[in-house]
Amino acid sequence: MSTLYELTGQYLDIYNIDITDETKLDxxxxxxxxxxxxxxxxxxAKVIKNLENDIAVIxxxxxxxxxxxxxxxxxxxxxxxxxxxxxxxxxxxKVDSSLMTVSVRKTKPVVIIIIEELV
Numbered sequence: 001m002s003t004l005y006e007l008t009g010q011y012l013d014i015y016n017i018d019i020t021d022e023t024k025l026d027x028x029x030x031x032x033x034x035x036x037x038x039x040x041x042x043x044x045a046k047v048i049k050n051l052e053n054d055i056a057v058i059x060x061x062x063x064x065x066x067x068x069x070x071x072x073x074x075x076x077x078x079x080x081x082x083x084x085x086x087x088x089x090x091x092x093x094k095v096d097s098s099l100m101t102v103s104v105r106k107t108k109p110v111v112i113i114i115i116e117e118l119v
Contacts, residue, residue: 004040
């Protein structure tokens with residue numbers, strides 16, 4: 001079976017010949033051009049449809065993964081908050097091991113000055 005490019009070339013070659021339109025149509029029928037062309041068109045359409053479906057599946061998966069990422073980040077924040085609270089309540093602000101050191105740091109307070117004239 002010919003490629004779409006080859007079928008298009010055949011069509012143009014026949015239509016560029018200086019013969020009657022009826023002879024052109026007969027020539028296309030003789031080489032079964034229309035059937036081959038339609039099969040190729042439907043093949044392309046099927047591939048396009050499959051690729052569009054792939055995009056839809058990927059989009060759903062991206063959404064699912066984004067939701068999962070958000071959930072995991074929320075879980076991390078909760079775990080950090082719980083760990084910090086437990087360490088502060090028990091007054092164990094630093095715990096060392098051979099793998100890691102976990103500590104609660106006191107950050108410097110930030111002073112916000114509101115000038116009413118500028119507000």
